[in-house]
Amino acid sequence: MSSAGGIRRWRAVVSAAAIVTVLVAGCGSSPSSEPTAEPNDLVHVPGDAATISAAMDLVAPGGLVLVEPGTYAEEVTVDVEDVTLRGTDRNTVVIDGGGTRSFGVFASADGVRIENLTVHSTLFYGVLVTGLHDENGPLAHGGPGYTELDPSRFPPVQRFAIDHVTSYNNGLYGIYAFNAQHGTITNSYASGSADSGFYVGQCEQCDILVAGNVAERNAIGFENANASDSVTIAGNRFSHNRIGMTLISNYQEAFTPQRDNLVVGNLVSDNTSADSPAHALGGFGVGLAINGGQGNRVVANRIEGNPVVGVQLSNAEDLPAVGNQILDNIVGANGFDLADTSAARAPSSGNCFDGTAATTALPASLLRVTCPGGNAGEIADGGAWPRVDVPVGMSFLQVPAPPAQPSLQPGAAVEEIPGPLPAQVTMPAEADFPVPEASLLADRSGVA
Amino acid sequence: MHRVRPAPRAAQAQPGPWLRQDALAGRRSRTRALLAVLIATVVFLAGCSGDAEQPVEPDATTAGAGPRPLTSEEAERLAVARFRNYDDGVREVSFEVTDSGVTYAVDAWVDWVNHVGYGAVADAAGSESLLLAWTPSGLSTYPWTPGEPAPLPAPGLAGAAAQEWTSSELAPDASRLHTLLALVVDLGADRPDNALLLSQTDARWLRVDDVDGVSVDVIAGPTADVVYDPATSTAAGDGSDATVRYWVTDDGTILRLEVRLGGAGEWTPVEFGPAADVEFAQDFLGGEGG
Numbered sequence: 001m002s003s004a005g006g007i008r009r010w011r012a013v014v015s016a017a018a019i020v021t022v023l024v025a026g027c028g029s030s031p032s033s034e035p036t037a038e039p040n041d042l043v044h045v046p047g048d049a050a051t052i053s054a055a056m057d058l059v060a061p062g063g064l065v066l067v068e069p070g071t072y073a074e075e076v077t078v079d080v081e082d083v084t085l086r087g088t089d090r091n092t093v094v095i096d097g098g099g100t101r102s103f104g105v106f107a108s109a110d111g112v113r114i115e116n117l118t119v120h121s122t123l124f125y126g127v128l129v130t131g132l133h134d135e136n137g138p139l140a141h142g143g144p145g146y147t148e149l150d151p152s153r154f155p156p157v158q159r160f161a162i163d164h165v166t167s168y169n170n171g172l173y174g175i176y177a178f179n180a181q182h183g184t185i186t187n188s189y190a191s192g193s194a195d196s197g198f199y200v201g202q203c204e205q206c207d208i209l210v211a212g213n214v215a216e217r218n219a220i221g222f223e224n225a226n227a228s229d230s231v232t233i234a235g236n237r238f239s240h241n242r243i244g245m246t247l248i249s250n251y252q253e254a255f256t257p258q259r260d261n262l263v264v265g266n267l268v269s270d271n272t273s274a275d276s277p278a279h280a281l282g283g284f285g286v287g288l289a290i291n292g293g294q295g296n297r298v299v300a301n302r303i304e305g306n307p308v309v310g311v312q313l314s315n316a317e318d319l320p321a322v323g324n325q326i327l328d329n330i331v332g333a334n335g336f337d338l339a340d341t342s343a344a345r346a347p348s349s350g351n352c353f354d355g356t357a358a359t360t361a362l363p364a365s366l367l368r369v370t371c372p373g374g375n376a377g378e379i380a381d382g383g384a385w386p387r388v389d390v391p392v393g394m395s396f397l398q399v400p401a402p403p404a405q406p407s408l409q410p411g412a413a414v415e416e417i418p419g420p421l422p423a424q425v426t427m428p429a430e431a432d433f434p435v436p437e438a439s440l441l442a443d444r445s446g447v448a
Numbered sequence: 449m450h451r452v453r454p455a456p457r458a459a460q461a462q463p464g465p466w467l468r469q470d471a472l473a474g475r476r477s478r479t480r481a482l483l484a485v486l487i488a489t490v491v492f493l494a495g496c497s498g499d500a501e502q503p504v505e506p507d508a509t510t511a512g513a514g515p516r517p518l519t520s521e522e523a524e525r526l527a528v529a530r531f532r533n534y535d536d537g538v539r540e541v542s543f544e545v546t547d548s549g550v551t552y553a554v555d556a557w558v559d560w561v562n563h564v565g566y567g568a569v570a571d572a573a574g575s576e577s578l579l580l581a582w583t584p585s586g587l588s589t590y591p592w593t594p595g596e597p598a599p600l601p602a603p604g605l606a607g608a609a610a611q612e613w614t615s616s617e618l619a620p621d622a623s624r625l626h627t628l629l630a631l632v633v634d635l636g637a638d639r640p641d642n643a644l645l646l647s648q649t650d651a652r653w654l655r656v657d658d659v660d661g662v663s664v665d666v667i668a669g670p671t672a673d674v675v676y677d678p679a680t681s682t683a684a685g686d687g688s689d690a691t692v693r694y695w696v697t698d699d700g701t702i703l704r705l706e707v708r709l710g711g712a713g714e715w716t717p718v719e720f721g722p723a724a725d726v727e728f729a730q731d732f733l734g735g736e737g738g
């Protein structure tokens with residue numbers, strides 16, 4: 001791909017700006033920020049490089065950039081293969097977008113790990129992994145190639161791992177992976193996103209695991225748009241957002257329809273957050289929404305206290321919700337536990353609800369639909385739809401900051417340089433995730 | 449329920465006075481629109497009255513004289529301009545506009561979180577004044593003393609004086625004053641606009657300037673919310689047919705904009721300033737159902 005040189009050039013400009021900022025601010029010892037002849041396996045920030053961006057010019061492929069506590073006012077592009085970007089302390093290594101920078105960390109190279117740090121107050125993305133970019137950086141929403149992604153021009157990023165990262169008060173997405181494959185997003189936290197806390201999109205045969213994360217005070221906790229096949233979303237806490245999680249097909253992006261995810265062992269409750277940015281379409285009080293998604297398995301989740309709907313099926317334009325299996329979940333105290341709001345243009349079909357002891361449904365016939373088999377696409381009477389008071393949204397920059405989050409591997413292990421990420425993610429077994437308690441990951445929540 | 453006080457936020461689609469909650473909810477629920485959307489009314493008004501071309505004259509004394517396409521950094525600043533207003537919550541807005549032969553001076557505040565404005569309007573002679581409060585869809589006025597700024601809290605929101613507030617629909621396609629009111633109250637968004645798409649429109653950087661000592665860039669807004677293609681577009685592509693120009697600071701804060709309103713194509717300046725502690729929206733929108 002011809003853009004690699006361009007990306008590096010672009011990053012160098014950003015780095016220079018960041019360095020100037022640091023020098024003007026009097027921070028210091030002004031260590032060398034020029035690339036050296038001998039790339040390093042381990043680069044300390046600020047010991048070896050004043051900024052994280054400067055460290056990216058020094059680190060060798062497969063190396064480690066280890067960041068000491070401090071506030072880093074920069075956009076970091078990770079374009080060196082198999083590099084690990086790690087903070088020594090998750091809560092005090094902070095990349096601050098200042099309400100002016102576009103993103104915190106953008107990974108464009110294969111095999112990147114991002115660990116144990118905090119990103120906040122960026123205008124668009126906290127942490128972004130994507131193969132879709134040019135010399136000006138990531139080509140996200142609305143860019144050329146976004147609707148019809150050409151994998152030969154923009155091959156998906158391979159192998160990534162985001163672990164123990166806190167991302168809050170970012171304008172669109174907290175932690176965001178699209179046009180990427182074979183990756184994990186684990187043990188992380190996202191709040192204050194005007195779109196979604198976590199986002200996985202635009203991939204086929206994705207091989208992506210999203211597990212053990214907390215999303216709260218976002219417009220949407222977790223969103224999947226057109227990420228299909230091997231995506232597992234397991235053991236997360238997606239409570240206290242406006243909408244807990246969505247699986248959607250979206251014609252504005254490549255690879256419709258969304259299909260074949262496993263959603264297991266998640267807590268998706270009480271999505272009634274008032275101290276959050278508004279949802280772009282006014283959504284509120286929704287647990288899990290499947291919008292034109294197909295063939296997803298939703299197993300052993302706890303979905304309670306969402307005042308509009310617990311599990312909602314609907315169409316996305318002419319793409320129906322088809323063949324989704326809703327199995328062995330605990331639902332209750334939702335406006336409707338189950339609802340199908342598909343339009344006559346694209347009625348749902350073949351969706352089934354077994355072992356999910358719902359007591360309210362729209363249409364009521366959903367309560368009698370079992371697996372296999374599934375529903376026949378009865379169009380619901382919209383007049384019965386719950387009406388709720390939607391609190392006014394707030395600026396994403398003003399959402400309360402999260403509490404301190406647990407750090408990764410304290411002690412000497414922080415300097416260990418890991419081996420390359422594997423070609424395939426090792427997925428947990430579905431049986432490893434029973435229905436969670438309502439207290440799942442509550443110790444990480446600023447709301448519970 | 450009295451006339452100026454709307455249904456409370458909790459109410460569902462109550463018919464009645466101008467500050468209707470359903471209208472506000474609809475306004476809030478729009479997806480992120482580009483800057484082009486908010487100038488639609490301006491375009492319409494300009495179109496009706498046979499807009500004359502007025503070429504943009506770049507300041508030749510500055511390096512890299514415009515008009516030219518936006519850099520990505522400039523596009524990002526323009527993309528956050530409406531968000532800056534929202535994030536600030538309330539700012540001061542003032543302008544003079546000639547409508548049907550009368551020049552009005554408006555000195556007001558706009559609350560972009562709640563989509564409501566409030567202030568005073570007076571004629572140039574200083575002989576008449578009204579308080580006015582408006583939303584994207586409605587306008588209410590109240591008799592006021594010429595030369596006096598709008599008071600806080602607003603008067604006449606309870607008791608017999610409430611009868612003196614009179615309400616109407618906002619009519620941006622019929623009145624230049626209303627056009628500007630509609631434009632400024634829509635100049636907020638709870639998230640950034642799409643900088644990448646904005647950089648591909650016919651928005652153009654024009655020149656540097658300063659406003660009260662603060663360095664700004666002057667940018668002609670897009671004429672449409674679409675990628676500009678010189679081969680197929682009927683737009684000029686040099687900013688000369690823009691109907692809104694923005695004076696934005698390094699962080700995207702709007703200090704001034706100019707709006708071209710129909711007819712001879714003269715530019716009407718609108719000045720913006722801080723108003724950190726001003727609150728009035730709940731006086732008009734919140735509380736009881738009347």
